[in-house]
Amino acid sequence: MSNGPLLQIRGVETFYGNIRALNGVNVDVNAGEIVTIIGANGAGKSTLMMTIFGSPRARAGQITFDGTDITNMPTHEIARLRIAQSPEGRRIFPRMTVLENLQMGASLDNLKYFDEDVEKVFTLFPRLKERITQRGGTLSGGEQQMLSIGRALMARPKLLLLDEPSLGLAPLIVKQIFEAIRELNKTQKLTVFLVEQNAFGALKLAHRGYVLVNGNVTMSGSGKDLLSNPEVRAAYLEGGRH
Amino acid sequence: MQYFIQQLVNGLTLGAIYGLIAIGYTMVYGIVGMINFAHGDIFMVGAFVALIVFLILTSVFAGINVVLFLLIMMVVAMVMTSLYNWTIEKVAYRPLRGSFRLAPLITAIGMSIVLSNFVQVTQGPRNKPIPPLITEVYNVGGISISLKQLVIVVVTALLLAVFWYLVNKTALGRAQRACEQDRKMASLLGIDVDKTISITFIMGAALAAVAGTLYLMYYGVVSFSDGFVPGVKAFTAAVLGGIGSLPGAVIGGVLIGLIESLWSAYFSIDYKDVAAFSILAIVLIFLPSGILGRPEVEKV
Ligand SMILES: Nc1ncnc2c1ncn2[C@@H]1O[C@H](COP(=O)(O)OP(=O)(O)OP(=O)(O)O)[C@@H](O)[C@H]1O
Ligand SMILES: [Mg+2]
Numbered sequence: 001m002s003n004g005p006l007l008q009i010r011g012v013e014t015f016y017g018n019i020r021a022l023n024g025v026n027v028d029v030n031a032g033e034i035v036t037i038i039g040a041n042g043a044g045k046s047t048l049m050m051t052i053f054g055s056p057r058a059r060a061g062q063i064t065f066d067g068t069d070i071t072n073m074p075t076h077e078i079a080r081l082r083i084a085q086s087p088e089g090r091r092i093f094p095r096m097t098v099l100e101n102l103q104m105g106a107s108l109d110n111l112k113y114f115d116e117d118v119e120k121v122f123t124l125f126p127r128l129k130e131r132i133t134q135r136g137g138t139l140s141g142g143e144q145q146m147l148s149i150g151r152a153l154m155a156r157p158k159l160l161l162l163d164e165p166s167l168g169l170a171p172l173i174v175k176q177i178f179e180a181i182r183e184l185n186k187t188q189k190l191t192v193f194l195v196e197q198n199a200f201g202a203l204k205l206a207h208r209g210y211v212l213v214n215g216n217v218t219m220s221g222s223g224k225d226l227l228s229n230p231e232v233r234a235a236y237l238e239g240g241r242h
Numbered sequence: 243m244q245y246f247i248q249q250l251v252n253g254l255t256l257g258a259i260y261g262l263i264a265i266g267y268t269m270v271y272g273i274v275g276m277i278n279f280a281h282g283d284i285f286m287v288g289a290f291v292a293l294i295v296f297l298i299l300t301s302v303f304a305g306i307n308v309v310l311f312l313l314i315m316m317v318v319a320m321v322m323t324s325l326y327n328w329t330i331e332k333v334a335y336r337p338l339r340g341s342f343r344l345a346p347l348i349t350a351i352g353m354s355i356v357l358s359n360f361v362q363v364t365q366g367p368r369n370k371p372i373p374p375l376i377t378e379v380y381n382v383g384g385i386s387i388s389l390k391q392l393v394i395v396v397v398t399a400l401l402l403a404v405f406w407y408l409v410n411k412t413a414l415g416r417a418q419r420a421c422e423q424d425r426k427m428a429s430l431l432g433i434d435v436d437k438t439i440s441i442t443f444i445m446g447a448a449l450a451a452v453a454g455t456l457y458l459m460y461y462g463v464v465s466f467s468d469g470f471v472p473g474v475k476a477f478t479a480a481v482l483g484g485i486g487s488l489p490g491a492v493i494g495g496v497l498i499g500l501i502e503s504l505w506s507a508y509f510s511i512d513y514k515d516v517a518a519f520s521i522l523a524i525v526l527i528f529l530p531s532g533i534l535g536r537p538e539v540e541k542v
Contacts (some may be wrong), residue, residue: 053430079432091427093420103413104420108432110413155431 004067006031006191007052007159012061014044014051021047023215024061029159029193034185036194036202036223038236039212045195046088048212049163053078053085065159080108084157086165088195090148094137098128101136101147105154113156121150124180141168149177153184160184163195174198178205199236203227211236244384249507250500255391255460257499258398261492262453263476264483265405266446272422272486273442274339279350280330282473283357284323284447288454289464290361291319296372296458308375312393312459319451326357327447328440336436354469362466369465372458394456401449402492408445409488418442422486471515475502478522484535493533497521 005028014022021044029035037045051058055075063071070078084105093101102121106114122129125146131139139147149165162181166174178201184190196202203209203223211219211232219232226232263285270278292315299311330353338345378389409415420428421438429435457472458464475498483494498518505517525533 055426055429074434075426075429076432076434079430085430087427087430091424091430093423093427095423096416096419100416100419104416104428104431104433107413107417151431 004064005029006066007193008062008064009048009052010062010064012048012051012058012063014047014056015059016056021215022051022058025212025215025217027210027217029191031158031191032185032189033208034181034192034194034206036196036206036209037212038196038199038202038209038226038232040235043212044215045212046163047215049085049087049161049193049195052083052161079155082108082156082158083161084152084155084159085161086145086148086152086163087161088163090141090144092136092139092144092147092151094135096136097133098136098139098147099132101151102128102154105151108155114154117154117156121153124153124176125150142170142173145169146173157190159191159193161193161195164197165194166196166198166201174201181205199232200227203232245507246504248385249503251385251387251391253500253503254496255394255499256503257479257496258394258492259453259457259460259495260472260476260479260498261495262398262401262449262456263472264479264491264495265402265488266450267477267480268483268485268488268491269409269418269442269446271480273418273439274335274346276335276346277350277477278327278335278443278446279347279473280327280353280357281446281450282476283354283361283469284327285450285454285457285473285476286464286466286469287326287357287361288319288323288447288451289458289468290365290370290454290466291322291451292316292455292458293370293372293464295319296375312375312455315458316452316455319455320448323447323451323454324444327443327450331440331443336439354473358466358469365466367466369463371463374462375459390460394460397452397456398492401452402489405445405449406488414438414441475515475518478519482522482525482532484532487532487534490532490534497533 007029009025009027012022012025013020025048037048039045050056052063053075054073058071062069065081065083068081070081093104096104102118103111103114106117127143128146128150131143136144136147145165145168149162152160165177169177181192182205185192194202194206203226206223209221209223209226210217211226219226219229263281266281267278270276270281295315295318296311299314334349334353335346338349376389376393380387409418417428417433417438420433421435425435476495479494479498480491482497483490483492501518501521502514506514
């Protein structure tokens, strides 16, 4: 264990061809924190999540996890450091069953803790248990979202990256998921890095937040401060989903 | 009727060999979405390695057990073809991953030519014969079934069962299917995609080596050009059965084998290949994804 932040992102620039999607981003996520990134469509939030995994790779800057430089590490080795992601678009394996998708999540430990962990996921999302033999591709959007989060949790992550976990879910389920994140964070000290369109909910849940605009971090602060910041309110909250 | 059943037996044997080769096409296509055109030549190399091992074995230990002979030939052939296919994937296909779709296909055709020319130069252009290894023939109600044929069908059935289990029930198979469906997501879960693809090429090559050894045992002869026609037929079998499907590959292989032997028996031996490919065309018109091809039911 190093003394610095669990995840440290310094001056990261990411390009798609010649188009710059991230423009020198600095973000810290300390162990035990819930940190959120809010920003408009196309701001670069998902790009940041994927750049942490080296896919696409940062063209400049440095990313360290738990003191290890992961900027140029192969993606699967980054995952093996126990960073898990529920990515944008959910990316469920469509021709695998719900069970197999969850087993894929537990690949790192060769299913050693599978029975124990899968029960926890089913407690969180009882709906998945009912659909255990259904193929991922035929699940509803919301069910896929649950499966994607569940699959990420199966990896026993030290750091959980969630890209818009509330997307496509009914308000009640969103509430449950946010509640579950808070609970995992409190009881298991799970560190969570969260991208959300639902800025209100995310800032209320998170200890700290960053605002991303066109590939630049323009503001940061505690969740409370950002919530009461007039600029943030104007851009991301007024008229938004409260 | 006896004649008909006799042809069924012969077609089944032939089809089993096609099926074994077809599995390699299908698995590689499934995971990297490319046709490994060199696979037929990998099969031919397998047959040659088996031949060389046979010659060495007979010159060193005369008169040891035939089963042991065949086993050693098979294992050495599997190791050698695995090495070849692993190397080809690494040096010729991997650097092209992510480039335009035709690039790996063209490279694969190149690799196929490299392998057959290499064997032609080092082993000579003539047919290489071996003496018959297994000569027992049983007569069942007027139909002659040779022990060779039984060996081929049993080995194929066994290997299909083993590979089906591997792909559907083990962590390795899950990783292979994950890479097939979403490579990026697989790597986010800690799967080493390159390694998984390498293993798939090795598995395909090992099966091709078994097919090569059986082919050598069955026909007693092999030549450098033997990769091409059986390769194309096995590829046809894979498409017919539904590319990407393991049982489909074997079913396709058996169908091609049956069509070929029945057509030669009742119509014209010269047109047996035309018949096989015509039936392929007809099946694909009505079942575009092959017999066991995956139905496209996924949501987007
Ligand atoms: N594969 C790609 N190729 C080219 N440009 C891309 C690619 N992926 C993303 N971009 C561009 O990079 C920018 C950042 O995209 P990104 O997906 O990170 O945004 P986001 O903040 O996650 O948006 P949203 O809230 O809509 O999910 C966008 O302008 C987008 O068009
Ligand atoms: Mg996004």
